[in-house]
Amino acid sequence: MLNYxxxxxxxxxxxxxxxxxxxxxxxxxxxxxxxxxxxxxxxxVIASARIQMNFHIKAINRGSKEKAKVALTFDDGPDENTTLRILDILEKHKIKAAFFCIGSRIEKNRGILKQISDRGHIIGNHSWSHAFIFDFYLPGKMVREIEKTDAIIKEITGKEPEYFRPPYGVTNPFLSKALKRTGHTVIGWSLRTFDTMKNKQQVLNKLETEISNGGIILFHDTNPETAELLEQAIDIIKNKGMEIIRLDYLMNDEFTE
Ligand SMILES: [Zn+2]
Structure with missing residues (x-):
């Protein structure tokens, strides 16, 4: 495997x-x-934009291909309009997911973060600012963002996040250095739904055609359309005979890549 x-x-x-x-x-x-x-x-340049290449950082991008199980992940919240709707749908279907939250948004939505945790979902670190220029920061500044986000998550939920998902999924040598210091397990994805860019039907079609065993599926809980399509998305997955389990349980299965 190519690496940096x-x-x-x-x-x-x-x-x-x-x-x-x-x-x-x-x-x-x-x-x-x-x-x-x-x-x-x-x-x-290509490898920095493709976390699945594991070029700069070893990330977990899927679970076992041998088992008909997948995990749902939601990025960029907590969102005051959409996250609670998504939590209600997940609860109705008895599904536990992972939420990769942004520190600056947590600060404004502390109660929602607490609910995510109290309802049994995993909370991961998705940086403090999610700034467009995050990948140009020096390692020290990245570490400060990650640690500040860990601190607010711990303050609200009592639990320190084990997982980190890089903003935009972009990795580079500076982030690699930063994460060696913070010690987080890095989570990528196998299926990006592009739910913030495509319309509902396109997202559902993508899910229908591209989902596979061990999939880690990327949604955004900041996107109202994601809440609208989530029940149909769950139906599509279940109709394929796949079980939706929490990310940490999926990761406990043997990895195939
Ligand atoms: Zn993000």
């Missing part, structure tokens, strides 16, 4: 060989270096 350290070492070794062999003084050598550098940078 091995790829960077390989790139540097090729670079040194080209320099030592004197190829840098030739046009062909310069072209080769430019192509290799372009490939290296492209790989870094």
């Amino acid at each position: 350290n091995d790829t960077t070492i390989a790139y540097l070794v090729v670079l040194v060989i080209l320099i030592i062999s004197g190829m840098l003084s030739t046009t062909a050598g310069i072209v080769i270096i430019l192509i290799i550098t372009l490939l290296y940078v492209s790989l870094l």
Whole structure:
């Protein structure tokens, strides 16, 4: 499996060989270096945006493919308009899920966070700001965001989060360094529903065609349409003979990737 350290070492070794062999003084050598550098940078960009590649960070992106079980996850809350509606639907269907919450939103919706926890769901850390430039922060600043979010979750629920999901699912060497310090288990996903971008029918179609055993499904509890489609989504999953279980139980199954 490709990872950041091995790829960077390989790139540097090729670079040194080209320099030592004197190829840098030739046009062909310069072209080769430019192509290799372009490939290296492209790989870094693609891998940073795809958490499933486990390039910068080892993330858990699914459970066992052998078992007809999946887990639901909801990002970016707690939301004052939608999270409680989602909690009610989950309770009606006796489903426990995982909510990756943003610290600054928790501050405004403390009661909702408490309800998520009291109703038996998992609360994960999804950074304090979820800032668009989060991935450009230095490790120290990332650590402060993550720890501040852990602290408010612990203050309200009494439990310290074990899991972290990177904002936008983007990973990089700085985040890798930060997470080595905070010690969180990193959670990705196997199926992103794009519920904040697609219409309800498109989301349901995607679920119908792409769901598979061991799936970790990504929704957003900030999106009113997600609350509207959730019962149908649950029906689709159950009609495929799949059981919806809480993320930590799914993770206890043997991983296949
Ligand atoms: Zn998010």
